[in-house]
Amino acid sequence: MNGKISRQGRQVLAVLSERRVHLTAEEIVRLLPDVGQATVYRSLEQLERLGQIRKLNLGKRSAYYEYARENHMHFVCDRCHEVIDVACDVTGVAREAGALFGHRVDRVEVTAGGLCAACIAQEQKEQQ
Helix, strand or coil: CCCCCCHHHHHHHHHHHHHCCCEEHHHHHHHCCCCCHHHHHHHHHHHHHCCCEEEECCCCCCCEEEECCCCEEEEEECCCCCEEEEECCHHHHHHHHHHHCCCCCCCCCCEEEECCHHHHHHHHHHHC
């Protein structure tokens, strides 16, 4: 695949840019029933290579994909596995730290884990 995005690739990109949520490849396949599974996977690889989307490997679960936009970190709930974007410019700090040692920082991936607000509320309810 070259730098030109196919019609199916544009469909995959549209799903991620319009929904603004983290989706697995399997979820994208279900959302695009007219696009074959292999085509979805090839499109995801190409879009990631082109910098249009980001692939998130968050532990043992399936990889998630998101539309590439402003710098942010992720919070993953240990209970319900929801992935939440947290606005935070960690790239600037990492670039400054890298420059101290003569390194070039091209990407930063920060993931925090714990319980989301909904799961904390559910846990408190269960303890009563």
